[in-house]
Amino acid sequence: MNRHITADTAALPFIDLSALAEEPHAAFAALRKEHAIIQVGERQYMALRAHDVLAMLGDPRTIQVEGPDYVELNGIPDGVVARFLKDIFLFGNGDAHRAKRGLFARTFAHGAIREARPRIRAVADAIVADLPRSESFDFIERMAARVPAEMIAAILGLPGSEVPYFTRHACTVARALTPVYPHRHHREIEDAALHLSTYVEEHMLARMVEPRDDVLSKLVADWRSNQVIPFPSLVHQVLGIILGGSDTTRAAFAMLVALLVQHPRQWRLVKDDQALIPGAVAEALRYEPSVGSVARFTTAPVEVGGVLLPAGVMLRVSTMSAMRDPALYADPDRFDIRRCDHPRMHPVFGAGPHRCIGEMLARLEMQEGLDALVCAVREIEIETHPRMTGCGGIRQISPMRVRIR
Template sequence: MDGTDETTQRAGMPRWPDGVPTLTVAELEADPHGTFRTWRRQWPVVGHEVAGCVVLRAGDVDRLMRDPRVQATETLYPEMRGIPVGRLFDIFAHGMLTANGAVHRRRRSPFTRTFAARMIEGLRPRIRAAAESLVRDWLPDREVDLVARYTALIPAQTIADILGLPHDDIPLFTRLAYEVSRVLSFTFEPEDIPGLEAAASALQDYVVTGLELRRAAPRDDFLTRFLAEAEAAGDLTAEEVVVQLVQMIIGGTDTTRVAGAMQAALLLQHPEQWAAVRCEPGLIPAAVAESLRYEPSVGSAGRVAREAIDLDGIVIPAGSMIMLSTLSALRDEAAFRDADTFDIRRADLPRLQPIFGGGAHRCIGEALARIELEEGLGALMRLAPGLRLTGAMPVLHGHACIRRIGPLQVAA
């Protein structure tokens, strides 16, 4: 709990009415679902020791994603976390994720056509073939870590193909992307900042080199077209070009790697549901959707309140940082029957699942992620139907932004 003058005076920290609790990162990391469940029943919004406040209920999260009084954070978050300049800071200063209004539209629009559902659907046969080839690679081994050998590689190969990056670079750019995404986790300490900064710098240098190569030798690929369009329109700065590509690499790899691992693990933990999907492949999209609901790989979206916002009598003051907790919303008993039960046959999933956010910032890679997850699961069902867990269920660490996962040991 807080409420001291010193704390409430910090930027982004609301001054709460008496009794509203402030959650610590430690308790949320230890048991995110349990902690949110306890408080969601009593309060629509509670304090968060780093993020200002957390909105807990499904209806409020959905509404505030589209509420003009609630905006992207621009550079507020890195400034609050002691990162006021540098190349890590640049990702917030020049990226679409943290931008608002016309600036956001300008940064996002070069990608909207390429990532539109219809265009992305054309990649399905290639993603299916890649997933099957990966399964055939590890199938002869007795036991494998499915994350390293499979679920990380499907999105990494796909984003490499879309952006025209060499497959040999996958270990490099994925390592840097996973490292940089930790900046959003709330668990890094001031002493971690130099390492995060070095990773952000290396990832941006990697993209700059790729762009220089494309300028020197254009090809028939996304990167060449993006570069030509961005330069012809002249409305993206050189830094913006680099940072949008960095955000694509981060968004396109880490999120789906974690989701792919978790959906396999959840189905293996519920063998009757694994068997149902194996017998009836038409259940694959529902299995993907329910896995994303039950253990989302992205736990929240960060925002700032431009005006005071009243949620059932609790007022979030203007200027507060707000965490819209999709993790909490997706287990809200008011929105989902038996919310803590994993059930691929549930009928109450909304068409626009909050896992991919909402409003202007709704995930640009949603269609791609769904295809990768569906095809990844389909290839497992067809080629490794007897797959089983050989170790414990993987633990998803983190309660905000991109969550982190350990190994997933399986045998075919």
């Protein structure tokens, strides 16, 4: 046995993740001092320290948790949600993952997204112009949700008038991707998944009959000429893109604005110098991420923080904990848009073959959304401060009521 391995899994503390959900940063900080890894379920573990987290994101002895395993581990009943989670490329590996993800590779390539920057800005400017002045409104509903949803709709070719419909259902289905599946809300999630999958399928079938100049038509045409996956699977992949392209950026953008307003000096810095906006986005994603962890599956014994994990267990890699680790960031509990110690590859987007396909789109949506806001708005008053809850997977954000002048 490796001489650095000092403990086995029996010595690890067992932590109920739901108990950490309200104040996860403080809980992780306390746990991280004593433990590099904790047990969070039967044959389920979570890595907390930055060194181990960054290593495990790309360690060849771990793979993305497969959809069927994810469904089984979480006890998700058979139905629309279970079929969707078993099939999407987020929970796949190897050739199957490459085939499904490859359908969208050119659409979300960095160069293609950069070319869409003026379009993103036009969407953001129109949304900001539509915001009410000097009266209370829900910022998440009126702006944070609209920027990514309207952009993903424009990219795919979905009508802008239907954005509120699919956004509402996407936010509900996203709750299936939390570390502890919310069984008490299963019927609501199942119904939303049925509505959303039916909506996507109808649009794709319509493109078969009457193609348009949009991504959905191209996907359908490519699929008809080379049916590498069944049609229901193609629907699932588009559904996954809508989910990833709307809910996580919605929460991240709202939290970006809230953090800047809560730090008035940094809000003024951004207003005076828009060159600081990319740094502000990177820092908000670190400080209060909308995605808290990545689920991996061990294919061979692997050492994590002096503990030997066997093959065949789930390892939740807590990027959320790592991004507050003083071993990686100086004074990590300080929100600082001028921070210069971000890793070259931001941990929040993952690593390797599963690094977020929409990373560039999410960054530009947040950058252009913030730029449009600071250029048009003199002051933002937050009446109801949002809170990001949860400690892994897709986190949830509470309402954010504001007044702008």
